[in-house]
Amino acid sequence: MSTLYQDALRAGQDAVRTTILDCAINLLVTDGPAALTMRRIAADIGSSTKVLYTMFGGKEGLIDALYRxxxxxxxxxxxxxxxxxxxxxxxxxxxxxxxxxxxxxxxxxxxxxxxxxxxxxxxxxxxxxxxxxxxxxxxxxxxxxxxxxxxxxxxxxxxxxxxxxxxxxxxxxxxxxxxxxxxxxxxxxxxxxxxxxxxxxxxxxxxxxxx
Structure with missing residues (x-):
């Protein structure tokens, strides 16, 4: 069974970005800002934290991406x-x-x-x-x-x-x-x-x- 990350990866980088942001915004809603960690997001979508750090630079960059x-x-x-x-x-x-x-x-x-x-x-x-x-x-x-x-x-x-x-x-x-x-x-x-x-x-x- 493939992960959310693997499914998105087959569709391209834009799909990967959307999958990460969707996961992040859902975490923010359901569990609050304390749950918004790179490790938690990576675990939820089935990727490494390196993927997230490469795309967003860190938690601050991820939140900035949500804002944008x-x-x-x-x-x-x-x-x-x-x-x-x-x-x-x-x-x-x-x-x-x-x-x-x-x-x-x-x-x-x-x-x-x-x-x-x-x-x-x-x-x-x-x-x-x-x-x-x-x-x-x-x-x-x-x-x-x-x-x-x-x-x-x-x-x-x-x-x-x-x-x-x-x-x-x-x-x-x-x-x-x-x-x-x-x-x-x-x-x-x-x-x-x-x-x-x-x-x-x-x-x-x-x-x-x-x-």
Whole structure:
């Protein structure tokens, strides 16, 4: 009977990397950060620790890889959201995809945002990868500005405000404070409220009130 490592090795190095990361994230969820050792992971997938050290350099490198993988997956999810003719609808769909992905992979979400592993600090490369995960949403915000839906401004900064709102709502839902039904309803209401705050219609109303 072959091991997980042997099965992955036949599929190539990318499969080996994915197998290791999947094992690591599962250990983190089931047994906590203390269980996340190179020896334990190697035993679980049926490889030598040398394989892990060669690929990741050590435990810190492995955790950094988990962080990068989380953002890489988020970026792929965002890039796969179909574009629509209405840029605001596209932005809304991106927000929904963010929530769905976070709820589908809460372990990665916690590594990315909640310092699940005490003392871990992402590398400069990991932080750069994390930043690219929001290129799609920043482009969608820019499209809303170009279409006259949103007020002019810094599209990336505005997208970060959407992200901050999204993150707060999703974190509460993952932590169990919102039921899935309430979480979805409140998330949609929050995203709509942020969009209204940046709307050119909101700007016009404010100007009318000041006259």
């Amino acid at each position: 993988e989380g953002f890489a997956r988020l970026r792929r999810v965002q890039e796969q959201v179909p574009r629509t003719e209405d840029p605001l609808t596209h932005l809304t769909h991106l927000g929904a995809a963010y929530r769905e992905h976070a709820l589908a992979e809460p372990a990665y979400y916690r590594v990315m945002f909640e310092q699940t592993v005490p003392g871990f600090r992402p590398s400069a490369e990991a932080l750069a990868i994390a930043e690219t995960a929001f290129d799609t949403s920043a482009a969608a915000v820019a499209a809303c500005m170009e279409a006259g839906i949103f007020q002019p401004g810094d599209a990336r900064e505005m997208s970060k405000i959407f992200w901050a709102a999204s993150h707060g709502a999703v974190s509460l839902e993952i932590a169990g404070h919102f039921t899935p039904e309430d979480g979805g309803r409140r998330y949609d209401a929050l995203m709509a409220a942020v969009a209204r705050a940046f709307s050119t219609q909101h700007e016009s109303k404010n100007e009318g009130q000041g006259t």
